[in-house]
Amino acid sequence: MNLWWTEQQTPGLRLGLRCEEIIERRRSAYQEIAVYRTAEYGRLLALDDMVMTTEADEFVYHEMLVHPALSTVTSARTVLIVGGGDGGCVREVCRYPAVERVVLAELDGEVIEVCRRHLPTIAGSFVDPRVEIRVGDGVAYLADVPAETFDVILVDAPDPLGPAAGLFSEAFYADAARVLAPGGVLAAQTECPFLHADLIRRVQRVLRAQFPVVGLYWAVVPTYPGAMWTFSLATKEHTDLTRARRLPVGSSRYWTQEVQAGAFALPTFLRGLVEESK
């Protein structure tokens, strides 16, 4: 079957994945949600025709958004995930036995439903009793949370277009700083330096206005636009962000302590981009 799903990643860049089955396609109040079976990347979740995750490479993104933050905080008990309706971050967070409460603030409840139904290897930890799902706007949720509620905040936002634009704003990060406990860590996905240099500079700048310690690290996610993916990390206290202080339970497929340290070794052009934001 010569059927191709194509993401128009930028005006000049396309990714095509051969598609063997349209498993589900529906329109929620916010977006088109689709799950395809691809020939080579397993199942694919697409929102408005953009790759959110594939079974083949989701482990890189989810491990690298979660473990640098979680392994750096010695005593995280409460974790907030903003976005992340596919459940991949929830799965990785649930590997830490010390975590007592995981709140997932996802705008679109239908994304969660679709992923629970069709992406069980990613969304399988929603059943963990520590997980509390809050369907609604993450920005609004955060504004109502009492100060210092969470030890870790993970911003698993889709691309900064449409409904998720607020998750890259100054107001959002100011609230995140208020809600984060002392000694806590915030991690946010911040897109590709080849394609979204401005966004990285902007988020780094906004984070530095709120947090004394801000870092940037990266990983490779083949199906994401530009493939080189950055994450921004911030803490309220002086912490060596490159160093994992504790390890998750179970095995990882990408993250290791050494990989975490190496991920902070920024290629020259990326280090330059961070410097420009200062």
Place this chain on the structure above:
Amino acid sequence: MNLWWTEQQTPGLRLGLRCEEIIERRRSAYQEIAVYRTAEYGRLLALDDMVMTTEADEFVYHEMLVHPALSTVTSARTVLIVGGGDGGCVREVCRYPAVERVVLAELDGEVIEVCRRHLPTIAGSFVDPRVEIRVGDGVAYLADVPAETFDVILVDAPDPLGPAAGLFSEAFYADAARVLAPGGVLAAQTECPFLHADLIRRVQRVLRAQFPVVGLYWAVVPTYPGAMWTFSLATKEHTDLTRARRLPVGSSRYWTQEVQAGAFALPTFLRGLVEESK
């Protein structure tokens, strides 16, 4: 202009780049050689419709094939590049003033001509007086070279299909080991672990049969299939491959000493792949 150049990277994976101009397209004795002007990745060199290099991300590949090897050998005077007709490796090697002789063994002289004409930022160092171009089969060239002629051998092979298949063979690496000086280093591009796990295992195994020290490291090259790109490094003497011992002249855009060390920190699945090859 809605003109797209598309690489069928695997049977189930396509990369599309918007194309603004076909600068040159011709057929040599070996392959179709084409240079396009893309909308977002600068000029693109394609051989048989596969990306060889783009102006936007060539620096990652060329710096990461050259500098880990060159910066690890303290006294490299002679360098052999097998393949590499675009001149990107030549450019990076020429940054080292101690290098006295650079031999480029490229099968297809027309690739060199086309790159000199249309990719001056990549191919600009062919004019360096230290550079000696040998047009012809790299495998045959190597078989005729006296033992211990080169301090560094760089295998800048295209994908292991068609004319370049011999550059991934056991016989080729046996000759490379013979030709390499004691204390020398060999580096070879070895494709993407998401798509070419077998090739990586095979080359690692072949190298270990010839060299006492073999390593694997990686970088991200967005326009290459799978984007996560590996390189295999081998030496005849015990050397810490992760550690750069000297620095190139001029600036780099990707490589740093820390990036080199980090590039050897293999994600779990990639470390597993190397272990399987033992």
